[in-house]
Amino acid sequence: MIHILPLMDFGLAIWVGYLIAAILWRRFIKRTYLWHIFGFGALVYAWGGFPYFVWIMGVRNTWGYHVTFLVNSACHIWGKQAWNTGDLSRNNWWVAVVTFGEGWHNNHHAFEYSARHGLEWWQIDLCWYVICFLKSVGLATNVKLPTEAHKLKKFK
Numbered sequence: 001m002i003h004i005l006p007l008m009d010f011g012l013a014i015w016v017g018y019l020i021a022a023i024l025w026r027r028f029i030k031r032t033y034l035w036h037i038f039g040f041g042a043l044v045y046a047w048g049g050f051p052y053f054v055w056i057m058g059v060r061n062t063w064g065y066h067v068t069f070l071v072n073s074a075c076h077i078w079g080k081q082a083w084n085t086g087d088l089s090r091n092n093w094w095v096a097v098v099t100f101g102e103g104w105h106n107n108h109h110a111f112e113y114s115a116r117h118g119l120e121w122w123q124i125d126l127c128w129y130v131i132c133f134l135k136s137v138g139l140a141t142n143v144k145l146p147t148e149a150h151k152l153k154k155f156k
């Protein structure tokens, strides 16, 4: 293998190296993922005892799963459709409050590439505010938003 590498295009060598690293990383995670969960739980317990363990490992995970399911169920039943998406997606303010902005689900369906879900000034979107902060410190780049032309196409 070593004597073949100089014959390969340098970009191809990088790509092959990346692919091998990705395969090895996936194999490592697949074999050890339970240790990561238990290890993180042990660190949390060591840090703050049983209350931290309950809040960080139990309540946080339960909250995360349930609000995700809430967006994908409630926001297809209740709320308003601001955009012509041809589906059942809806903007729901109370889901947006508990999901930090993910409840503006009709906006998400209309402009799935958009980093911002709350497109109106009054649509509170905490995730968008975090992205704005990350952008301001240079940690987020190429942040996508819907153009006015695209908004006109989806206008209801």
Ligand SMILES: [Zn+2]
Pocket (backbone or CB within 6 Å): 072, 076, 089, 105, 109
């Ligand atoms: Zn949806």
